[in-house]
Amino acid sequence: MGEMKQSVLMKKGAEASLYLADWHDRKVIMKKRLPKKYRLPELDKQVKTYRTIHEPKLIHEAKKAGVPTPTIFLVDVESATIIMEYIEGKQVKKLLSKTSRSERQHICLEIGELIGKLHRYGIIHGDLTTSNMILNSEGKIFFVDFGLGEKSKELEARGVDLHLMKRALQSTHFRFAEECFSTVIEGYSKMLSSENVKNILGKIKEIEKRGRYIAEREGD
Template identity: 65%
Template sequence: MDTIDKVDGAVLLKKGAEASLFIADWHRRKVVIKMRVPKRYRPKELDEQIRSYRTVHEPQLMHEAKTAGVPTPLIYMVNVPESLIVMEYVEGQQVKQLLNGASKSERHEVCVKIGESIAKLHRHGLIHGDLTTSNMIQTPQGKIVFVDFGLGEKNMELEAQGVDLHLLKRALQSTHYQFWEECLQSVLCGYTSVLGALAAEKVYGKIREIERRGRYVEERKQ
């Protein structure tokens, strides 16, 4: 199989900004096919660079995340020229939807797990790069599976870890503005429990520094 149109019954699940996701039956497995479609708006050369880089790195990072103890979908196949990844279909509910219908204690429980997973990634030198509640799925067994590592990287630096958490904070603010503070507290609680107070506090200090660097933010006022 090299292109999407050769897979029987591939159904478009979501047309994202960066990639299109299809659900398909592939060798009797229910799979997600992630295809990074060419972007006409940017120069071909740059577009090919970006797509192939992300297609190569995403499965590597997903594999390493498992080693770090963070559940991610199994990768079945990678096709770099087509910018295509075939991976396991994860049954469950997007954390984004789940949070909006959950009770306060359920939210706390989920967010603590998220914090723990992020800490495991960071401890392992992995940066997710796009931590939003759309990129996390809760399975019926209660595991939180992280997906979409396309913007991730291997990086041990505090700066990268700080940005990673800062982005999650921003995602919570824009998507879950009703209770983002409470969710963030729970995430940080889980994060601290894995990394230890000392190491976690270093990252939190970095987040404050990153926020002060931003444009027109109150945090900048010393």
């Protein structure tokens, strides 16, 4: 994997740990999937290998769909580690509630367009929260963490994806949640046919009625 200096643990999730590191004079993110003691070693390896290969693939495909994502530098299957570009910028989560109304609308419109591009291309992000979106100094929004992503064009998958976005807005930016989400949908609608959008919105309503996902994002 080459020389790695000064790695700092940024986030410890249930499945993987994220480190900020210096790698060949570059600031990088190192995502390492941890071994699970409860799984048989050979099964553990099989699962981690699949995901370590699958996630960079989705990140790469998202680029083809026109969605900015970190560049993948190295995938080391043996240690279940992905080394990728560190996106210099701010988490949308940290600025959305503080910025001006017009800026907020601009960001939400952009987010909606990006989700629309992903879905049009058949990619489901799987964890659309404003903490997984980074705004850089040039005003470009990057999507990160495709660890729960999948390839799908199904209505259900798209609906759940957007519903998670809505929930994330409600829990983190509750004062503007409604305004933000309708702007996200406005951006999203530019990317898919009106028939498609209508069906997806109906699906979101159905998902909400089922009552699940409700409190999942609180505290995120």
